[in-house]
Amino acid sequence: MTETLKIEGMGCGGCITTVTKALSAVPGISDVDVSLEKHEARFALNAPATREQAVKAVEDAGYDVKG
Numbered sequence: 373m374t375e376t377l378k379i380e381g382m383g384c385g386g387c388i389t390t391v392t393k394a395l396s397a398v399p400g401i402s403d404v405d406v407s408l409e410k411h412e413a414r415f416a417l418n419a420p421a422t423r424e425q426a427v428k429a430v431e432d433a434g435y436d437v438k439g
């Protein structure tokens with residue numbers, strides 16, 4: 373299924389790369405598309421990945437998830 377996370381703290385292309393890599397590293401998450409303008413990440417989430425793991429991956433990368 374497609375999931376969307378609202379993310380705060382991204383300010384440049386480097387942030388997009390960081391968040392994209394962090395999410396893509398979670399087994400089960402693919403097709404990561406991060407938008408600086410919308411402050412969000414969209415991605416395909418399939419087992420064994422969970423939404424909680426996605427949130428944690430973004431937070432561990434240094435960004436705040438707002439929903």
Ligand SMILES: [Cu+2]
Pocket residue numbers: 382383384385386387388
């Ligand atoms: Cu940045």
